[in-house]
Amino acid sequence: MTPYAAAPLGELWMVVAVTAGLGLVVAALGVGVIWRLRTRSIGVMLAVVVVVAVSATLAGVVVGIMEMIIDGPVKDSVLAIVAVGGLVGLGAAFVLARMVVRESRRLVAAVGATPFTAPRGLPAELQTIAGSLEEAYERERALEGARRELVAWVSHDLRTPLAGLRAMAEALEDGVVRDPATVSRYHRQMKLEVGRLSAMVDDLFELSRIHAGALRLSRVRIGLADLVADTLAGAEPVARAKGVVLTAEAAASVPVEADPGALGRALGNLVVNAIRHTPPGRTVVLRAGVDAGGMACLSVADWCGGIPEEDLPRVFDVAFRGEAARTPTAEGGAGLGLAIAQGIVEAHDGTIGVVNDGPGCRFDIRLPLLRS
Template sequence: MAAGGVAPAAVAVGELPTVVAVAAGLGLLVALGGIWAMGRLRTRSIGVMLAVVVVVAVAATLAGVVAIIAKMIIEGPVKDFVLSVVAVGGLVGLGVAFVLSKRVVRESRRLVDAVREPPFKAPQGLPAELQEIANTLEEAYARERALEGARRELVAWVSHDLRTPLAGMRAMAEALEDGVVSDPATVARYHGQIKLEVERLSAMVDDLFELSRIHAGALRLSRARVGLADLVADTVAGVEPLARAKGVLLTAEAADAAVPVEADAGALGRALGNLVVNAIRHTPSDRAVVLRAGVDDGMACLSVADCCGGIPEEDLPRVFEVAFRGESARTPTADGGAGLGLAIAQGIVEAHDGVIGVVNDGPGCRFEIRLPLC
């Protein structure tokens, strides 16, 4: 053996396959140990994981060196040099891992602090994955806040809408109980009025229930092949008495009777019914409401056109909001709703993968439902 312990080159080359095989075997063992350790530590700080990565890298390198030493290819001072270099490399790796883990930990703390301080605003300059989490969180919080605001507004309006008729009913019931009213005509009128209010309140509670199911994503649709013409015919049959009572001319044009959609006939009929009832309510007597069904742009299309005189431009984007009512509809009347009808219609149409919209057109407005054909 040459002075200084350096093995002759010929020997080193000859030993290469063995050294590689031993190093690979030991490296595999080290890697398995590292993976096992990562599994055990998976809920610990990223800093600990980075330390494991560095230890594994150093240990795998050491395994190779051990293989070389075992074959006596190097020994003496050279062995010490090689071991020292590996040790220094390991320390440098650990140092960098330490700095990196401090940074990752600091940035995740920054994210956690931001989350704890409402209203949440995504901190900027985070590592890519953390930034993505922060941005997603910001969107989710904003959505939550908007929903919360809408819910609060809904509760305020609904409790107002419930309280007004309840106060009236209590007054009438007390008057009947105390015998304050006794002439048969007034007694009959009070009874009729109480029954009407009860029906209106029940409808409102049903609407609220439906809406909360839609918002909870719990709307159960039993979808089947439905022809739009049948849907229109059923809807017209249901609202005919209301149109007649108001003197509104209700007509239906189902151009292509066979337009098929995959829909829950009950739910979709309810959505269309809400549109038609609104149209009739906002159209003066002797004017027309027209229902159309057909295919447009490769989509099944249902539309309801009325003669309401147009919806104010600033209200157009808001009519589908929960509890939104136009100014004229704010004061509760016998046939007034709670501003839930269009929100329900929108929820049902979207659950069918469709879209609903409204435009001002001619003497009034036109609501349109578009659904995928089947």
């Protein structure tokens, strides 16, 4: 007769109950300990997990053996087996836990290094974290680069007209220029420069508000046809002065929910650019309508001869002005107009894009259409 075969059913239930109870007590203790240690190293927490798992298993076995089932020399052998098994299990678990900890240490070490490159072959969750970190670092680096470039450009752009202003003011003050024609030309030029400077400061202010997410939009229901008519009226004198023909084609009503001031500014920036890049006698066309995908669409098509393919993805970058225009010209801006337009459109849950089309390029703004 084997000893355990003698155990009656009632006693077996007892063993199950005691084992389960002990397991639960150990588990509860483990939860408490892990909670206290939750901000410590993953290694410490893994050690707790290992100890809890092994003790919960062994406690029931040991108590069962001691109290109920087995007696005599068999008892000692079984206890020895359980003890050795438990120790080996603990040891193996600690070794494995160290391997996991080593993986997390690899990530920690990589985070400390600059530039950050995500280590390969990490456990899935850590790999996900590493990937997100790499993206965040990349974004931060790009932003930082753009910011530095912007500061460099802007200080250059502000300094050039300021130097001109100072030279003209000094010439007037010293009486170097006397003849009335030159004096009035200087005055005109100074007014022009001051206007350009204050427009640039306005743009910078607008852009910093967009970047800070502080753009306050008061969105109302408007028709894009009205917006196009207003923009056309505003830009008409600029186009006429350059001999560019400005026309509009608008569907009857394209209702959207937008801030008319902000969206008008975005569209205005596109139109001013289009006029600037279109030779006299050629045409700039504004369109408002609904595209095939059911989005409200505003577009400005010009006669610029096309934007170089490699520049297309960059025209919306802050301070981008194309390779040819590294120095400010009388009519050139600071390269902020499209970045502002993009910020405004995106704040309206819309998208803005550019394609080369026919004799020039076409900028498209897409916005959610309001259904009546």
